[in-house]
Amino acid sequence: MQHPLRTALVTGSAGFIGFHLCQRLLEEGWLVIGVDAMTDYYDVALKEARQAQLLQSNHFRAVTERIETPGLLEGLMADHRPDAVIHLAAQAGVRYSIEAPESYVESNLIGTFRLLEAARSHPPAHMLLASTSSAYGANTDMPYAETQKADTQMSFYAATKKANEAMAHSYAHLYDLPTTMFRFFTVYGPWGRPDMALFKFTRAMLEGEPIHVYNHGRMKRDFTYVDDLVTGIVRLVDAAPVRPHSEEEIAEGDSLSPVAPYRIVNIGNSEPVPLMQFIEAIEAALGQRAEKIMMDMQPGDVPATWADTRLLRRLTGETPATPVRDGVARFVAWYRDYYRV
Structure with missing residues (x-):
């Protein structure tokens, strides 16, 4: 499928979501400029x-730099005049934001500011920026709808993402x-x-180690x-x-x-799954039981998330629908292949 927008600038292109997004854009005929600092937050x-997989395409260019570097994004946008900018680069992780908050200021606040300034000088047809369900914070009215007030963030990570939303709104208003x-x-x-639960649980179980189950398993996510997420992003472009006007x-x-x-748009499965059911899906895919250590809730965490995805469906015609059991099985197959276990 040929896409009417030809060039995309993707920040965080070597990250988990960025990698999958870049792959999809390349498959659909885009030229992709990928920016990633390759930081050591994880492996x-x-x-x-x-x-390396993305570089197999001659329509992909990798730029290994930090997005907060003065002039970097301005120069890339001046040179390539991207039709779409998809901003995924960020210091991720709720728990790490308690240990190292300054890294979130540099990447999430200053980095996003640099991007907004570059877009002001070289406006793309559409700016698409990643926020998080954590922005809903202590809200308990579920499913979470984009029109809800969201002012009670419970981690500094979530606070920086909510700040990004406010920053981007001001630039959208001032500079159209x-x-x-x-x-x-x-x-x-x-x-x-x-650093995410599925990866940690799978690794621990294959190594014969127990898994830590927070809030005594009374969590829903x-x-x-x-792949469903990436489909949503690409359709929203x-x-x-x-x-x-009014x-x-x-x-x-x-x-x-x-x-x-x-506009703010949720991208979720709209089906909160109990954590214990998620663990059962991993056990089924691995063919073994997990030894579980029950733990209290961690600071900054929330007991449940649930997306209202009606706006996504209205804008794109579809919403994520992959069952957890299927998605987990695909992850486990990849993990076994990649790590040869």
Whole structure:
């Protein structure tokens, strides 16, 4: 399929989601400029292996730099004039944000500021920036809808992402930059991050070690398979928001800003799965039982997430639907192959 937008700038291109997104864009005929700092927050070799796959395409260019480097994004956008900018680069992780908050300021706040400034000088047709379901914070009214007030973030990671939303809205309003913010819900799948539960549980079980189950297993997550997530992102590229002339133009349930070409969109499976059921899916895929150590809730964590995805369906025509059991089995197959276990 040939896409009407020809060049995409993707930040975080060697990351878990960025890698899968770049692969899909390349398959659909895009030229992709991928920016990734290859930081050592987790195994750099895994990032290098992802990037090596992308470099097999002569339509992919890798730029190994930090996004907060002054002038970097400005220069790339001046040189390549991307039609779409998809901003995934960030210091990730709720728990790590308690240990090393400054790295979140540098990457998530300053890095996003550099991107917004570059877009102001060289406006793309559509800016698409990653946020997180963690932005809903202490909200308990579920499923989470994009029109809900979200002012009670419970981790510094979530706070930086909510700040990104506010920063991007101001630039969309001031400089007429069509901007979509995604709130991702617990993404998992092949090539996933080693700091996430699926990876940690699988590794521990294969090594004969116990797994740590937080909140004594009383957690629910809206687990979203990475291929479904990428489909949502790619479909939304063509759904750039348009500044409304009046609030009456905004459909019920649409998070479109009344004063900017700006919208927040959930991308989730819209099916909260109990953590113990998720662990059972891993056990089934591995053919073995996990030894479980029950733990208290960790600081900054929330007991449940659940996405209202009606807006995503209205904008793209479909929503994520891969069953957790299938997605987990695909991850385990990848893990066994990649690590030869």
